[in-house]
Amino acid sequence: MNTANLLRLIVLAAIWGGSFLFMRISAPTLGPAVLIEFRVLFAALFLAAVGVVLRKRLDLRAHWKHYFILGFFNSAFPFLLFAFAAR
Known part of the structure; x- marks a missing residue:
């Protein structure tokens, strides 16, 4: 693994970990459904x-x-469950 790949892996881990931190902070305020709607909307855009x-x-x-089936079962539904757990 070269330095560029290691840097990409670190940035990806920071983005992925940051999304769970953001979910933990914002789920009680926005509610799980609204939070996941925004998350899936930003990903789609x-x-x-x-x-x-x-x-x-x-x-x-x-x-x-x-x-629709792929988006629901692979993205929206699991993230909704994560948001309910973070609430």
Whole structure:
């Protein structure tokens, strides 16, 4: 592992750990559902921006059910449970 990869790993760990700290602080104030709505919204906006920069398009009409199920069970539902636990 070179220095650049180690630095990327440290930054990623700080971002990931910081999100749980933010959740612990803000869950009692905002409530778990609102907190997760904002978290998933920011992630969706970020991924949309990355898609625009990379000029990638998704066929949302053909696969919307798959994206919804994946987004719910892989992102929204687990983070909602984390927020309830942090409250």
